[in-house]
Amino acid sequence: MSKYVLNKFLYTVDRDPALVERYREDPVELVDWWRQSLAPQILNCHEIEASTWIDLTSQEYHALVHHDYRALFALGAHPFLTLTLFIALFERDYDEPLGFQLAYAAGLEEWKGLPYPDIST
């Protein structure tokens, strides 16, 4: 649908410790739940004022349920939001300090020297 919705997912999950853990353990469950509950909620508004049109595309859904940060980068999700959430998800699995961050950078190697995807929303 838009980079905004991807960013909204990253933002709303990253700021909630319980959602971070659910996303790590069962991404399909969490993303499906998010589409129904948080996606339509206009932040700072009562739930009765929920959005009638916000949703993920199948491409965006696929990237999120596969924890695919490379796809999120290519789709123009805000890289700061993606990085912050993915550090919370996976840094714990690496023994070396910054081990995950360096692996993450290596995973995006193909973008070196190229213009990055537009992140404006």
Add this chain to the structure above:
Amino acid sequence: MATIAAIIASTHHPFYFRTSQLPPDEQPPFAPEWIRKVEQFRETLTVARPDLLVLVGSDHFHQLWLDNMPQFLVGNAPVYDANWYNEEREFALPKMKMVGNTDLSRHLLRSGLDDGFDLAFSNELRLDHSVTCPIITLRPQNDLPVVPIYTNIFAPPLPQPSRFVALGAALRRWVESWESDLRVAIIGTGHLSLELGGPLQFGPHGPSPEFDAQAVDWIANSKISEALQGVSLESLALPGNATHGFMDFLLMMGAVGESVRADYVDTYDLFHTMEAYFTWYPKEVPL
């Protein structure tokens, strides 16, 4: 009228707090020198004897969000809670609380609105590490009231670099026109070259040592015209995808004025990004 006691521009590195808290035998090799440099930098604020701090930074998608994104925002609260769960999680930053000064907040807002800057405001603002890092490094006793100012360097469309310079120059005028006997330090934090969430992140140095050397020269000598000729919103993406944080340095250069050499300059080449510390003392103000 209020006095500008010092103008300070600095990088903000969220890992400093945790690094500085480690026992010596657990510190990484770069830590002792980093701590020494920060403590020396801290002294440049201490000797200015400030009564109040205006803190310029940028919310990292904590409270300010894409459904309602201000370009420039002035905190207008009597108290500010600070630091967020994900900053505690990633950087081990402590929860903090700072006292505000709503008299100055209202003065800055009124002055801005009357002076061509349609500033947003917040009466309930939780601050993040762009503002708490300089408290940790420069005023760890956290004993002074603050007025925070947030800029948008994260969520395009961004204001032009020249707008940051203009806001900095105006901010100084507004502080100097505040009817108060207080000594105000204006402290702003930003970045040199920086990559977050891209292939250049977390290298042994900042992603562009060339940009960093150029930027330090621009800032240390407040070469505003040269810097504005040298950067654009498009070019700032090239040294690293988060290098737009340099515009907070431009704001501080605007507050300093054209071609004023900093009284204190220091840098430290760290992994991931270069640290840079600058202090100016207005010449007419006694220390």
